[in-house]
Amino acid sequence: MTVVVKIGGARAVEPGGALADVAALVAEGEQVVVVHGGSTAVDDHLEALGETPEYVETPAGVVGRFTDERTMEIFEMVFGGLNTDLVAGLRAAGADAIGLSGVDGGLLTGSRKSAVRVIEDGKRKIRRGDHSGTIERVDAELLATLLDGGYTPVVTLPMLAADGTPVNADADRAAAAVAGALGATLVVLTDVPGILADPDDPATVIERAETPAEFERVEAAAEGFMTRKVMAAREAIDGGARAVVVADAGGERPVRAALDDGGTRIEPSALVDAGSASEGAGADADSSGATSEGDETTANEATESDA
Structure with missing residues (x-):
């Protein structure tokens, strides 16, 4: 089984348990790719420099980061450091980890x-100068070569734009693209136990979505940053992922717990077009799993996930 683990960037997400669990899964014979965010770390660095992170709202009501040239410079520095830290943590736990950005080898392009x-101010406007992009291709062959060689890839942004420019993208959707391209199960680790029917009550986890009606319930329940994760789940399954689980990053073995029915599990059967998606699982090495949804709903594709 191939598993893609998305480790979030929220301050409340402590990666230590997840890294140890990934190493344990690899020792058990599983192939694992880690994809990570780091939005809060970028914000912290900007604020330490006396600068204010800028977030914008799209006409569809989605809030995401506006990545100007200065923010992009900070982004590349911070994400490179986070990637090194995660690789070091995995190696210390016994996994032969290797760090990659989406630029390396043209891994994530679009x-x-x-x-x-x-x-x-209540008006629609066009903002220019954003350093963001939409992932359209994942080099699944590169990842498969590393996995077959016994490595555990740790993937981060930026992605590589068609003009050769490194640009930002959403980390949840990057993980979805990777999972779709590999035909893998996607585990999205965050700071809540799953998708909650009542956002104020952690005991109201929606455990499974196996039908379109159940997926509609998941979409209706998602608020704030969780909206992007549900969007990413749809894109992952549309792209060929075998399932998506949104679960708590805490605990001794958070990834194994997610795979063993923890959190919220979304099956391909939950999507109306699941039949065509599942038939193509893992078949196209260049498939990104990303779906273009128009400017109004993808204006935040430059944002790395907050959690």
């Missing part, structure tokens, strides 16, 4: 979105 539609 188109750049330099202008985005936003809502400011």
Whole structure:
């Protein structure tokens, strides 16, 4: 079994348990790819420099980071450091980890979105100068070569735009693209126990979505950053992922717990078009699993996930 583990960037997400669990899964014979975010670390660095992180709202109501040139410089520095830390943690836990950005080997490629539609003061406007993009291709062959060689890839952004420019992208959707390209199970670790029917009550985890009606319930329950994770789950399954689990990063073995029915599990049967998606699982090495949904719903594709 191949598993893609998305480790979030929220301050409340402590990666130590997840890294030890990934190493344990690899020792048990599983192939694992780690994809990580780091939005809060970028914000912390900007604020330490006396700068204010900028977030914008799209006409669809999705909030995401606006990545100007200065923010992109900080982004590349911070994500490179986080990637090194995670690789070191995995190696200390016994996994032969190797760090990659989406630029390395052209792992994550796609188109750049330099202008985005936003809502400011109640009006629709176009903001230019955004360093963001949409992942359209994942080099699954590169990842498969590393996995077959016994390595555990740790993947981070930026992605590589068609013009050769490194640009930002959403980390949840990057993980979805990787899972779709590999035909893998995607485990999204965050700071809550799953998708909650009542966001204020951690005991209301929606355990499974196996039908379109159950997936509609998941979509209706998702709020804030969880909306992006549900969007990523749909894209992962549409791209060929075998299942998606959104679960708590805490605990001794959070990844194993997620695979053993922890958190919220979304099956391909939960999507109306699941039949065509599952038939193509893992078949196209260049498939990204990413779905273009129009400027109004993808203006935040430049954002790395907050959690």
